[in-house]
Amino acid sequence: MLVIEDVHTHYGKIEALHGVSVEVNRGEIVSLIGANGAGKTTLLMTVCGNPQASSGRILLDGRDITHLPTPEIMRSDIAIAPEGRRVFPGLTVAENLQMGGFFNTKAEVRASQAHVYELFPRLKERENQRAGTMSGGEQQMLAIGRALMSKPRLIILDEPSLGLAPLIIKQIFEIIGKLREEGITVFLVEQNAHQALKLADRGYVLETGRIRLQDTGANLLANPDVQNAYLGG
């Protein structure tokens, strides 16, 4: 579904990704783990075209999207819940969701909205509240819900567990599992390596802009190097 081939990305003159190749197949949950500054968010944002890759190719369903402008990429079958959640603080929960389904018809938006409320009943309760006044966990639910509004086939989640209470993290990971059951492909970036790998079909380990390891989620969990570096021994 998503193929990243030998991608290099620069911020100005500094190269942040030194030739990264990642593949996400239809229906899979693929987790990308790595330390702070390894380039995880850069890789996701390169997929979204901001910044654009300086070399290499990114294919979505076989279509080359490497040099498309961000809005055009995001209007295809792909959606993101970005790092830091980035809900629109002054818009209500309902309005945030409607922004996620901007290019869908009114009926589709209504249906997707009902579906999101089913996944996150909490958002239904807060429907008319401004997003900026909600807790971090609620904002994360909203960010994921907003990404689901455009009915994407591939959803990218950038550190959805960051800064949340363990109970909320558990809920979020349950929802991610549910998304797979619905047939949505998930590309997940996490520092919470244990949870991310447990859930994942396959995983990649990114270190200073290069892929160090790739394997099934279970094998990576059992890998002593991964255990030492990312799972606290």
Add this chain to the structure above:
Amino acid sequence: MLDSYFLQQLINGLTIGSAYALIAIGYTMVYGIIGMINFAHGEIYMIGAYTSLIVISGLAALGIAWLPVVLIVALLGAVIVSSSMGWAVERVAYRPVRGRHRLIPLISAIGMSIFLQNYVHLAQGSRNMGFPTLMEGGFTFGDAGSFQTSLSYIQITIFVITLICMAALSVFIARSKTGRACRAVSQDLGMSSLLGINTNRIIATTFVIGAALAAVAGLLLGMYYGSIDPLFGFIAGLKAFTAAVLGGIGSIPGAMLGGLILGVSESMTSGYLSGEYKDVVSFGLLILILLFKPTGLLGKPEVEKI
């Protein structure tokens, strides 16, 4: 205390103030969405005034003098020309330098302002031109013999049209899909483009809306003052900018409130002190606000909840 002289100053102040508010909305919307001050906005307003004068003269030459038709056609003409101008200015002078250092679009805006002013100088001449009042008379209150308060038809027209414009804008921003996108883009431009939204188009839309409102103000104040010249936009632009900052730049209700406060304070100063001091008072007010409430009356300090 509500004597007729005071009432008169209040009416005059609200008249000017509501026009300032219309212009101020353009500053505040553009600032809210891309964080730049569009210094050519006063010129867009001036061009609106010139266009409506040309349309009114043209209609008069054709022998059309029925007021509602003249008013509506002049409004339409001014709005169309100014909006296209607002769109073109953004496309030509601001979009290519967007994302650079803050000073660069600012300089570009000042350049655009000088260019437009001089263009109108060349095209229309630098002398001031009489602007037909279109409607004479009005209501007067109070006993004959003492000071009488008057409320002219022009003032009523200004109130009514301004009110309609502001109500329409508020509904558009609060309810429509594009209005929602305008708010989203002003809160997080990058995230909006991650949702597939063509942010360039939304930015262009705010320029067009701001320019349209300025054009309406151009026609209204042209009629009110009875004459226009190519520098007509300069002082009004400065005042409207002050109004936007006063109310809290980036906030649309703030621009409306700021305009009204500025207009009333100016006319009170002219009425009770001297017309010479009115600019001193408006800009003094600006300094006070910046000292004690830098975000303006209705502006929100940037608070983020993590």
